[in-house]
Amino acid sequence: MSTKYTIGVDYGTQSGRAVLVDLSDGREVADHVTPYPHHVIDERLPGSGKKLEHDWALQHPDDYLEVLRQSVPAVVRESGIDPSDIIGIGIDFTACTMLPVDAEGVPLCLKPELQDHPHSWVKLWKHHAAQPEADLINKIAAERGEAFLPRYGGKISSEWMIAKVWQILNEAPEIYDRTDLFLEATDWVISQMTGRIVRNSCTAGYKAIWHKKEGYPDKAFFKALDPRLESLTETKLRGDVIPLGTNAGGLTEPMAAMMGLKPGVAVAVGNVDAHAAVPAVGVVSPGKLVMAMGTSICHMLLGTEEKQVEGMCGVVEDGIIPGLFGYEAGQSAVGDIFEWYVEEALPAYVRDAAASKGLGVHAWLEKEAALYHPGETGLLALDWWNGNRSVLVDTNLTGVILGMTLLTKPQEIYRALLEATAFGTRKIVDAFHSSGVSVDALYACGGLPQKNRLLMQIYADVTGREIFVADSKQTPALGAAIFAAVAAGEEAGGYDTVIAAAEKMARVKEETFKPIPENVEIYEHLYQEYNLLHDYFGRGANDVMKRLKSMKKSVE
Template identity: 50%
Template sequence: MTTDHPAVTVGVDFGTLSGRALVVAVEDGRELGTAVHEYTHGVVESALPGSGSRLPPDWALQVPQDWRDVLRFAVPRALAAAGVRPEQVVGIATDFTACTVLPARSDGTPLSEVAGFADRPHAYAKLWKHHAAQPEADDIVRAAQESGQEWLGRYGGRISSEWQYAKALQVLREDPQVYAAAERWIEAADWIVWQLTGEENRNLCTAGYKGIHQDGAYPGADFLALLRPDFADFTAKLEFPLSQLGTPAGKLSAQAAALTGLREGTVVAVGNVDAHVTSAAARALEPGHMLAIMGTSTCHIMNSDVLAEVPGMCGVVRDGVVPGLWGYEAGQSGVGDILAWAVRTSAPHEYAAEARREGVSVHELLTRKAAAQPVGGHGLVALDWHSGNRSVLVDHHLSGLILGLTLDTRPEDIYRALIEATAYGTRMIVETFEASGVAVEQFTAAGGLLKNAFLMQTYADVLGRPINLLASEQGPALGAAIHAAVAAGAYPDIRSASAAMGRIERDAYTPDLERSAAYDRLYAEYRTLHDHFGRGGNDVMHRLRALRT
């Protein structure tokens, strides 16, 4: 049965393993209906679909058809769940993990779908967590330092293996034919908008944070030639006029309307990144308000009216989150992934049996057991580098460490130490911003890990500051829907739309002073290990990785 809802927008959030569509009331941000589509291929980490050939370590690919299927299945189901008619939808917007980037033909066809390329790994989309381009990232940094590239400071002095140029250079070095055949090198955030409108569009956000676009330009051909002479023309594969966030990218094509069940001609907003778009959902757009989007990894997003060089940040971009301010990004490569690893590898069968008897997950069982301990009771301190370090070291060839293990160490001890390590990593990022002159005045959290109350309280205790929460489980999709409302003309700008449609619960967690004091001592130990293994005191993690590969 169809109900008489007012105007709505649709936000579509493309995550690591699935995509989610959310229908939102333009008037006040009420969430009316949602649907999720799990990717058929998930993350391609071991072998290409239909192939027995193994992928090397640190690879993470995706199949673009999985993204189209989100439009085909999740959007119609969300509309049905909301009970709204297609004519009530005034706009649609998307967000994506980033840097998730793919080679394509000039008409937008992914190279992996072109005859003769399905069995070539480099023809597929490289997911954000594809870290195999670390040597290329290192080479880019060295060349930038030696040639005095001014843009390097905007990225904290380091370029990540996750970003566009490093991944493209890896393609050129390892499969020059794929590189030559790729007429476009495009973020998935822009490619999916292309699928909706039938017209190519590029957004300012991914270009700035993932594509080294600063002050109106990409790195020049002379610089790229320092890396390889045949890399000098790379920018031509991604150079395209950039669109401001919250503006229309075009109108929904007839083909996309048939795919999604929406009306042809519906406004389609410019693409965006999942973390950055969530700032609007959390009402975290003002200077000094840091938002941590906590899931498999964590992204830290903050706006400021101050331009500063913050060591190890992922980038600072003018208008990168909201027009008129400098948008900063930092992050941790592994958080939820690390806890999942602990459950998968350190919890014995009897823990799984106990969890089944109690009707809870092993995560919940370990959390309860860990929460019963005093601070420091496990005698452990860990480094949260199982997926490398994004900020502030920007080195994805670092690895995890747990110090203090004994024959008495239990799974819940390890689980708690890893929770604490991720909190220490966040504190390191906050302190680095403040030491660089960028004040962090408020801290808000969003994402799937908010369900773990013990984890969130630990973060408040380690940070020694209150934590606000995004009062929605659909942060990126809600943020996308807010941007769709702006693009459709329902609000004059992102700030006003965020104020009307966003959700925030202030001071949901406050620090316990006694626990905070105890964590200060443990954090000092974390910092010592962080600097020793991450800043050249002992390069053993790199040597071990070299042996493995």
Template identity: 40%
Template sequence: MEKDQYIVGIDFGTLSVRSSVIRVRDGFERGTAVSEYKHQVMDQNLTASENEPLPPDFALQNPTDYIESLIESVNQAVKDSGVVVKHIIGIGVDFTSPTVLATNSMGVPLCNFPEFKNRPHAYAKLWKHHAADDQAKRLLKEAQDRKEDWLSFYGGGLSAENTVCKIMETYEKDREIYDQATNFVNAVDWIVWQLTDQLIFSSADTGFKKNYQNGKYPSYDYLESVSKGFGNMYKEKMNAPIQAIGTEAGKLSKVMAEKLGLYPEISVAVGLNDGHVTPAAVKAVRPGILSAILGTSGCYFINSEKFKEVPGMLGIVYEGVVENLWCFEAGQTSFGDTFAWFTKNFVPSEYQEEAKKLNLNLHEYLTRKCSTQKIGQHGLIALDWNNGNRSILCDASLSGLLIGHTLTTKPEDIYRALMEACAFGARKIIETMNQYELEINEIVVAGGMLKNKFFMQMLSDITKLPISITKSNAIGALGSAIYGAVAAGCYPNITTASDAMGNKVPNVFKPNEEKAAAYDLLYEQYTALYTLFGEKQPEIMHQLKKIQKNSTLTINNNN
């Protein structure tokens, strides 16, 4: 008879949800399944209703997709595992954040109501929804003028991705949706609410994404001074109890247990952001180890015994990932998304045909072609801001840049320049951390970019750091299961659970000194452009954004 116990780890990503049945004693994956969201990301048209055009920088999702994909993936993962259901004792969950939903008192998203189905602000605002940039800039300026004490926990900046920015956007752009919403809740807490019938806020997500520090949210006076009537937002719209990660949020409800094919009353852990579960999954919760999740975007986490005010951090939260340590988060808003954008829009048909003949996808084909080049041979430098700059500049109105192209520039040249730009952006973040005495001795990488070994070696050469990897194909689900195991009482703390269940292969890629020196020359040019367009003259890119938005508004009005 089987004696092992299992946790279902559930990882909600940007395009799909993965559920895995994970063995508690060693993190072994017995079964897994992925279910893609029906409507994916709505960033051009509101496809969940009348397919009306969306303004620039919108990124919405339909929460109904989350539930449908959750049910499908969990049922299939349990079936795939062959595990006896009674041996599944808990659930751990992570979600993209801050993905923000407006709901009624029962947790029903407002977009589910017929009268609001055509209202964009009634839908889930995905993490990469950047239309709240104006609100972010105003909130930041007022916080700086007032010397708000919480600002130091966010590197002195405030991203348009932040929860309060998105809610204020709703308040100012669609007041009826704001007024009708009983709750504004991040999806990581909303999904736990659906599983347990209890609304609690994750301490980690609340610290990283809701500006909750030193036991309080930003004040009424502060919010009111930015937008009149908005001062009571936290009190009226976001006032659920806050609970620590690694604890039990509640028990699985009978209704959801029946839909998921699990026993009711099993433990459901407090949720975490999708990136925040990775350090535990890759055995990187101790100081000195940088976790890098390189997928559609780039997310970076490092733990430290001491608080340090590091510019451009998205959040600095005590026990944000593990007990007794401060977690520092930084990131790049576009990583894999940049390469997907390029291959979708700028690769000629003959390249596509040749790749098909070689049984390669376009990413593999372009990598093969550019990997034979000498460093700097393409004569290009790019900036990795195709979806704005998350760290260190915290400016969603910045945009991509490519210089040096001529009439002889080929697709593989640009593709390699984009790879280098992403690696240079990572180096910029690491150097800033080092400057403020956050020691980094190793990078552990998870995410889709692991498939590209050429890029991984490039990243090691450019950052001059050894790179460890994970062999798990479901690192988010594994990380969620680790927190679920702690919440279910299987381990005394997160570090112990990480040691037992985590997955890491050390020092797979090591920096090549000769190549690193060659990349240094390109990095100097990258830094010059970074300073020029990000610090000295950002208004150039800002003005282009304004022109674009005004042009779009004119077109919509004419229609």
């Protein structure tokens, strides 16, 4: 049989990218990135220019199809591979990124009469305006002793499906009524490719409180939230939930023509970016924490049992690798914090200094920050620029930098921000490890490990663990290609299981980041200080952050 290939498409926060992969060894033959033409919509709606409120983050669904129009034909063209040797396509997506569609699967925001309605658009994962609904979900679920709550670390996030759906119902009942289905964007894109709507077990499990054995929480819970939600899971969330790696259906003729592929090739059910990355770094067994490091960090871990861990995002059976429990935790801003600093708060002289050395601003800051030893900046920061996803699960929390003086330098602040995100990860590592879900080594993928070596060394020093780095620059897309190979099946030239596919297709770099003992010792002290601030501001001793945030909203 000739060499076979699959295509993985990774839908990130700002762009989508396709990679064409050789199934015999995971070699990435060609890749192509399509930036989303409408970017993240967080200030004004396209077209009408209607202003959005604070904490909103939307996307345009056609941007996802644009990635299929541009990036898929580009990788086929560039590789020169005969399309009949491409046996499958898979995608992974940010999540919970969700949208309301009508009975034909058409996004409501594409209907002219609904275009200037903010609630008709795709709500991106980092849309945080459903926090009031999330707070109520958590309160009511705790009062009722709902069994699902511990599986989500004790709290449901405002980023997830039920909070977002309820916000739509509360603020735009007319949009709720017009909605036939609320879909994860990953499932919507798959439905566009196959003509068939199916829900994947990963987003259903992690983002919509679905459980492999128990299904959704019962109707009484939804009724207790709001009587109008009583039948939600049977109506607007209805549909079969299908395991990862399953063939969702063949590619339709029009989509095949648009992408330059053969009609009927296997389309894997949708997946989530961070989850798809796990087998792509070769992690198919417990003890290895995978960090998908980019705009945010998702922390993924496998286990053989369902354990309760404070503030984790969730534990889902078969949620990452079939046959194991998949654990997820996360930090909702990491690269985004560094970007904020560079774009919003950096003095102009740094840009000039970087330009005069022929360096980018991040590279200059990294170089200068690396001249300090741990602790030498005299600064300590809390990494909550976009709230806290784990372990506190509170989007009302905000950032802090402690220790600033008239002599504080930009590179010191930059280093303190890098360290703050490492402390946030340490908190997550400790939460898992102390709950019996062991974390022995770290695996890093995503944009950041390729971009910032200082950051990676700090993570090794702060966590005291060796870090293996993905060899692929497009790890989630490689993961999506692995799931596509499984959806295509062994007979077609793919694989029978994710484990078998990962064995052949995944790899990490030879070089690793090892903890430096003297740095580990200093960071241990700083981490204790971080913990004090973390608990003081985050566990209710002082809710000044919440008060300030509510004032900010009201004066906007």
